[in-house]
Amino acid sequence: MNNAFVINGGKPLKGEITPQGAKNEALQVISAVLLTDQKITISNIPDIKDVNKLIELLGDMGVIVEKIDDDTYTFTAKDIDLDFFQSEAFKSKGGGLRGSIMIVGPLLARFGKAAIPKPGGDKIGRRRLDTHFLGFEKLGARFDYNPDNGFFNVDASNLQGTYILLDEASVTGTANIVMAAVLAKGVTTIYNAACEPYLQQLCKMLNRMGAKISGIGSNLLTIEGVTSLGGTEHRLLPDMIEIGSFIGLAAMTGSEITIKDVKYPELGMIPDVFKRLGIKLELRGDDIYIPAQDHYEIETFIDGSIMTIADAPWPGFTPDLLSIVLVVAIQAKGSVLIHQKMFESRLFFVDKLLDMGAQIILCDPHRATVIGLDKQVQLRGISMTSPDIRAGVSLLIAALSAQGKSTIYNIEQIERGYQHIDARLKALGADITRI
Structure with a gap:
């Protein structure tokens, strides 16, 4: 029972x-630690299942996670085990966690590849992930669905900035595409971008890490790609x-x-x-x-x-x-x-x-x-x-x-x-x- x-x-x-601390912001900014090999400190993290599972998932991938106090962690994503994404362990953990989609953008940006199990989650009607995938494709990623293991394999060895008009102002979709675009070559423009406070927080954090994002708080974001990002400290709303x-x-x-x-x-x-x-x-x-x-x-x-x-x-x-x-x-x-x-x-x-x-x-x-x-x-x-x-x-x-x-x-x-x-x-x- x-x-x-x-x-x-x-x-x-x-x-x-x-x-x-804001759950929806946590899932985004914690995923963003994968964009750099430098240490990132995040505070006001809520102690809830969805967030703890994501932190655990990052640990399994090879991120060095240290808990400093009740609501503060440091993350250092130096050595990431990219083979982990093809594993059964990832499938069972990633599949049960809607937030796991958020690690795809950063992985594509930094390593040029990722795999995602088909997602699950709440019973509140269909939550499409098309917005994420269409955005990645516009940046030059290729998707390959493998029905045998239920994974999408994504190849993004050469991401190029481009103009993207989102089909819906999805918060997680916008966040994911922003994280993919910060390390892409050239300029990405996202129109009909979500502009929730969580997303503004993510963009401000990325800028402190060395990204060049302008238009924060509006529905038109401009992202100039940079070659690498550094560490920072961030507090959740x-x-x-x-x-x-x-x-x-x-x-x-x-x-x-x-x-x-x-x-x-x-x-x-x-x-x-x-x-x-x-x-x-x-x-x-x-x-x-x-x-x-x-x-x-x-x-x-x-x-x-x-x-x-x-x-x-x-x-x-x-x-x-x-x-x-x-x-x-x-x-x-x-x-x-x-x-x-x-x-x-x-x-x-x-x-x-x-x-x-x-x-x-x-x-x-x-x-x-x-x-x-x-x-x-x-x-x-x-x-x-x-x-x-x-x-x-x-x-x-x-x-x-x-x-x-x-x-x-x-x-x-x-x-x-x-x-x-x-x-x-x-x-x-x-x-x-x-x-």
């Missing part, structure tokens, strides 16, 4: 909580998905919570979207303070029509927080339409929320209308299973606000993305036990 969380909900929480989750948690449980060290300028429109749900929050230094609220009311648009909250590529609202917004809206006053544009089947966890007493109309796989209960009715605790990382935390927030006992199974889905979440919630006064 897998681990589960048992939660006795309905209690207000109180206190301070510090967000972990706090995880904006955790920050959004904690804002939602505070509102839904009527708790007074301070979220520490949030790097507010990097949060884009996240605080504003929660304000649109009627949640009061104030910035104190670099902390977000949320007072205990008995009540929050969803704004309507100026013409009086129902508020719609939809995801969009950055600087739009991140799809990873839509499930959180949906759950928080359950106890708001008023109605909201949640429109999940970027992924399909991410809304399928609403059946669990209906069992708990939420008023939600699932219109189709992409849209759900939430009719707020205005805290007139409490949700009731139930047993449920978490389908993916973000839904898992949304269900956790619902359970903490519900009357009675809830059990959440399949919590390794939550723990792929959130470190020591039970201990950190207990510190706020939550009644949560791991079984």
